[in-house]
Amino acid sequence: MLGILKKHYKSILLVMIFSLITTGGLFAENKPAVLDSGNTSWLLISSALVLLMIPGLAFFYGGMVRSKNILNTLMMSFISMGVITIQWVIAGYSISFGDDIAKLIGWKTDYLLLHKIPFGEIKPDEKVPHLAFMVFQAMFAVITPALISGAVAERMKFSAYVVFIILWATLVYDPVCHWVWGGGWIQKMGALDYAGGTVVHINAGVSALAVALVLGKRHGYPKDLMLPNNLNFTLLGAGLLWFGWFGFNAGSALQANANATLAFVATFVATGAGAVGWALAEIWHRGKASALGVASGIVAGLVAITPAAGYVTPIWAIVIGLLAGFICYGGVLLKGKLGYDDSLDAFGVHAIGGIWGAIATGLFASVDGKGLITTGDPKLILFQIIAVLATAIYAFVVTFIIIKILDVIMGIRVTQEDEITGLDQTQHGETGYNI
Numbered sequence: 001m002l003g004i005l006k007k008h009y010k011s012i013l014l015v016m017i018f019s020l021i022t023t024g025g026l027f028a029e030n031k032p033a034v035l036d037s038g039n040t041s042w043l044l045i046s047s048a049l050v051l052l053m054i055p056g057l058a059f060f061y062g063g064m065v066r067s068k069n070i071l072n073t074l075m076m077s078f079i080s081m082g083v084i085t086i087q088w089v090i091a092g093y094s095i096s097f098g099d100d101i102a103k104l105i106g107w108k109t110d111y112l113l114l115h116k117i118p119f120g121e122i123k124p125d126e127k128v129p130h131l132a133f134m135v136f137q138a139m140f141a142v143i144t145p146a147l148i149s150g151a152v153a154e155r156m157k158f159s160a161y162v163v164f165i166i167l168w169a170t171l172v173y174d175p176v177c178h179w180v181w182g183g184g185w186i187q188k189m190g191a192l193d194y195a196g197g198t199v200v201h202i203n204a205g206v207s208a209l210a211v212a213l214v215l216g217k218r219h220g221y222p223k224d225l226m227l228p229n230n231l232n233f234t235l236l237g238a239g240l241l242w243f244g245w246f247g248f249n250a251g252s253a254l255q256a257n258a259n260a261t262l263a264f265v266a267t268f269v270a271t272g273a274g275a276v277g278w279a280l281a282e283i284w285h286r287g288k289a290s291a292l293g294v295a296s297g298i299v300a301g302l303v304a305i306t307p308a309a310g311y312v313t314p315i316w317a318i319v320i321g322l323l324a325g326f327i328c329y330g331g332v333l334l335k336g337k338l339g340y341d342d343s344l345d346a347f348g349v350h351a352i353g354g355i356w357g358a359i360a361t362g363l364f365a366s367v368d369g370k371g372l373i374t375t376g377d378p379k380l381i382l383f384q385i386i387a388v389l390a391t392a393i394y395a396f397v398v399t400f401i402i403i404k405i406l407d408v409i410m411g412i413r414v415t416q417e418d419e420i421t422g423l424d425q426t427q428h429g430e431t432g433y434n435i
Helices: 002-022 037-062 067-097 109-114 130-152 158-181 185-189 197-215 231-253 258-286 291-305 314-338 346-364 379-409 416-421 423-428
Strands: 099-101 105-107
Touching (some): 037 231, 067 105, 067 109, 067 158, 067 423, 130 158, 130 197, 158 185, 158 197, 158 423, 197 291, 197 346, 197 379, 231 291, 258 291, 291 314, 291 346, 314 346, 416 423
């Protein structure tokens, strides 16, 4: 036997090498990623759910303004689906998720106009088409500027608003998105933002305050009563937001897996707790719970759980949502104390709720993160505070500069006469209610 092996060892060795090569062993190239149809389906469904949030936001905001401004308020959400979609395809995706430049911004020429992303290209980690990931992120880019409209409702020129959100998406949203999700400095530092506490809510909410301060108060505010025209719409909008938010948060797992399930459950229970928290705060403060308060509490719970959704267990999600109801209620009362006019409380709910959610992530994370309360590790809470401060300062300063320049170039506020008449007629030549 040994004699045979010695005699034919060269042939045996060649056969072994050939087998290794042909079966994917020695010198084999990496196999291309294989599409996972389940992950792809979930990501596309989640994208559609996030898009539904934009009409939901339109109804939520639209019901709270006076009847003469309802169409204008609805339009401020809907127009974002047009102009920001185009901005994202042209350059936004490249700035957000292109090759990292100094941990501050992304850029990849191949991503401009999506012209060199083959439709069949697969992202290897998630096993979904690259374009599926791109369109999911596009929905976040679209809804975030629309959140700002809540602070400027009933007094901003529609043309100025359109120019503003294009510039804001390019100069504020896209860079912060890269910092947190695209390989930038906040992500490298180790701060956590599961689905947009910093990128979406702090970013938009703080920017909303900057624009509101430059615009000034509505004519007659706060002396005149400015009653909501249709709280039924606001409640409907809150329900649509809650439904769509499952795509917003659970979809951010980018896979149909256990983590997506955790984010789904955390979103569900935190939102219910937010509604309860706000109602309790109202009962304690003014003696009764209002329909508007419950709708606002739903959104507060949704906002606060967004950065933490995939990192906390359900019991801590309830704590986050319940406290968000109280904290954001206090945030809304703040504008009365300080005297600024944030028409529909974009700052009070989104900025304050986003800040609380980001801090709460540092306190309660126990899944893929170490919170101060759950594990005793102080590092994450420090990273969260740094991310919150950096996002808030950057968003406020750059937004303030953008809106100041636009005010000089084209004017950002309608005339007092147009404001009294109503923006539906003066900005769009229509009326919301022909009664």
